[in-house]
Amino acid sequence: MDTIRAAAVAGTFYPGSASELTATVDHLLDAVAVVDGPCPKALIVPHAGYIYSGPIAASAFARVRPYGDRITRVVLVGPAHRVFVPGLVSPGATKLATPLGTLSVDTAALASAGIEPNAAAHAREHSLEVELPFIQRVAPEAQIIPLAGTRADAADVGRVLEQLWGGPETLIVISTDLSHYLPYAEGRAIDQDTCNKIVAGEPVLERERACGSIGINGLTWVARRKQLRIELLDLRSSGDTAGSRDEVVGYRPTARGAASAARRS
Template identity: 25%
Template sequence: MIRQPVVAGSFYQSNVRYLLDSIEDAFKSSSGFGEIPTLSRFKYKDSMLTGILVPHAGYMYSGAVASNSYAELALDGFPDTFVILCPNHTGLGDPLSVFSEGEWVTPLGHVSVDEIFSKELINNSKFASSNFEAHMQEHSIEVQLPFLQYFSKDFKIVPICMGVQDSAFVDDILDAIIKAQDVTGRDIRVIASSDLSHFNNQKIAENLDNLILEDIKNMDSLKLLSDVKSNNITMCGYAPAMVAINYSKIKGEGISKVLKYSTSGNVTHDYNSVVGYGSAIFK
């Protein structure tokens, strides 16, 4: 299965030169990392990072925020495989849809799916299935790929779209990821694709998003889920964030760092209805 780009030309530039320029501008932005990092060539088995949290809006809105996480990822060195988890904005597909074979295409080229890892993951999950429909119009993994391709073409991906975001599905997919990693021996990083609160005014958005970011700092996935539910926070990818937190606790040091927070209002200067964006790393 070849997954063609569906948001090139809208969420990010479709022209290769303009796309590369926009990624570099994101890194150099005042809300970005501040400079263009260099991909580490050290042996990635010694990596400190287990994963990252990144937003998935159009690059003009959230690209600078995302660049902070991608800079740390590049400086840490790339793994064999990125397991990329996202929410399901379209409602298509299965509750836990894995794009299990083939390639994803962006203006910067093709990215291969890690078919061996995907098969092991599905075999070890009660809920995951091989399903392409959930991914065909979903933007929240596609927008991550050019940031990765900017640094290297030597990696594979496991795209996972979470249509159900509850503790049972988080625990199941986490267990399946770890078992697949143990069987395949892959070095992986988990990428959790999520925007924060949606369509509140700036003050309310900051208050709600600060709850989420504090939970991420504290590595408290259950409180994150509780805060999302009890405060009706419209964070779209809270389950992917929970997976990244819990994976770090098992495979890493169990610590995180929130790198940057901003909103769409800081770009458009319309503070009446904003979307929050956060970047974080997990070790």
């Protein structure tokens, strides 16, 4: 029998009706200029309300949109904001719901990676949920491997990602925002420094710099081992989209691809 993790932030972080949500996500994706090149192996994307971070998330998901028919599995990693979780946990569900329908969870992959369930950590968590409608629109056949956590060593998270790495059928998506509630110029400077560290492949970020540092650091650990090229796609904050510049939240999408693919681009 299926167990479904219900949508917790539909109607607040993103539209609650299927028709409006489809139109919103498609509009955000269509607004991104098409860039030729190989499909990224991994994305780092923001997870605020779509009015704030939707355009920045779309700039990353649009890069995999042309390859969506070959993506059958998405490893989705985000921070647990509401429940402290050492390591990574799954929701203990077989399906994840959004207004666009349900996505199947790859429970066999979770079991093979030794991931324990923690329904409470996922129940009201938005960091993974806000990425799901984008995944449904760009890779509608993909199963999800949903992982949330608060604190873990980069190597421990990296080893889980390596185990789930797969081939071109598997996309890694890391969900994170950057600095929070700083004046615009200060936040911009800190976020630029954070991005420089990520592009340089330094797995040393703290949660104060990026709430999803648990996933970023793990992915960076793997990227160094696999010699992946890291590309900054965009860098904006809520002050650039729909918010005041008195206190802003930073957003940055990043793509990572195999070194061989980078040489072809």
